[in-house]
Amino acid sequence: MSQSILKKIQHEWHGSFKSYLIGFILSLLLTGLSFYAATQANLVHPNRTSILIALGICQAIAQLIFFLHVGQDGKSGYWNSLSLFFTILILIVIVVGSLWIMSDLNMRMMPDMSIPHTTTEKPL
């Protein structure tokens, strides 16, 4: 009995050698590209940063699909995806919001406010 239900659960579970292999090869490729882009000195700084971020996001999506099997239908697949999208939304609010607020505050600082308590260290 227990073996048959195990087989049923296993049957519904997503994941095949093919999907792991595709995920692995894609990750290898994207990691390689990322490290290659990082070592290219002729890429200008903001360009390189955006390329690296784009490659990182691509790899994250690839791993979500091929390793974590996100977005594959099933009874629980819907709730998994929904909670993932909600988490991503919260993450964007937290990360972008914090960076925005903090850099804005930083810009509004008076020059002599930049390093408080500078008794021991010389301000730059």
Added chain:
Amino acid sequence: MDKVEKGHSNTQLDLLHEETFTRTVFGFWLYLMTDCLLFGTLFCTYGVLYNQTAGGPSSNELFSLKLVFTETMILLLSSFSCGMALLAMLKFQKAKIIGWLMTTFVLGAAFLFLEITEFKDLIHDGHGPDRSAFLSSYFTLVGTHGLHVFFGLLWLTVMIWQVITFGVNIETFRRLVLFNMFWHLLDLVWIFIFTFVYLIGVN
């Protein structure tokens, strides 16, 4: 009549097992999502404090890309090998499961060893977490990931023991599915660490 009755209760039990599986996997997924939030807050702390080096070294003086590349490859391979362990479990190949899990363990331990070595060298050179806000946030972010890997290794040890003792059943299958999710997520977080902290940091 008796047979029908029995069959009926069996289906209910089956449904119960199936529901437990679905619910546990979903619950663990929710935990992983909260873990993402934890890492998200650590990432934005790092982003905010990134330039606050207090006269100490900045990120482009500290990190070695060679080491990070090795770490990345090791973690990616271990992610792949724990997937292979799960596939072996689908085919009830006990020896293969244990083999792949041990591969995962060795790779995970190698990753952790490299990371600890890196931390030790940084602290030895006086670039510990107490040096600057930048280094505090760096050690917190990367250290939290390392701590997750460490607990993953503990889990893996228990997992290997359970597969040896109990073989393949509903419980061990479910636990291995959960472990796979955990381990893949650590690899996912590592993508962001090597991209934002190391690759963008060295330039």
